[in-house]
Amino acid sequence: DSGVTQTPKHLITATGQRVTLRCSPRSGDLSVYWYQQSLDQGLQFLIHYYNGEERAKGNILERFSAQQFPDLHSELNLSSLELGDSALYFCASSVAAGGNGELFFGEGSRLTVL
């Protein structure tokens, strides 16, 4: 158990809908990262928050947004969903502000868009 909690574990929805994925980082970790992993694809970095502030953006679509709250949990909002958004969405946390520290990954949220 990495100590990172993601909910929901599975989500099935229709095109055009909006979903929210939630992540609770490990106790004491200030950094939260969101990644997308499609079938047989590598990890695609979406966005990084450190102590409530956005630190870096990767290949995140304009239809997606995220935030990190004062209690350090984070939410990833996906709107106007398309079939191609079906993927595993991982949250990772780290005590460090950058990638020179170990990332601890959650179990992921599997999103299926029908």
Place this chain on the structure above:
Amino acid sequence: QKEVEQDPGPLSVPEGAIVSLNCTYSNSAFQYFMWYRQYSRKGPELLMYTYSSGNKEDGRFTAQVDKSSKYISLFIRDSQPSDSATYLCAMSSMDSNYQLIWGAGTKLIIKP
């Protein structure tokens, strides 16, 4: 060309064999090199972490970094069926604000 190149495999070897997994990269500024292991339908977990060049050993696992060739390797000795997983390399540098750049992952299958 991707910043980090990794053969996706699959790589299938018999139990007990020595496995060699590799990544090449183009950014000479990378300083931190990591190997993550990902079991099917699970989140990746850190396996090995190396700063700059050299070797690091941990049990059956050895990580090597050759900065002159921009090449990193992960060796697994006495491979076990439980080592079957996808192995992802990742690296970062001060230039990129330490954001991790990931390889595509190599799927490894250890046959009993």
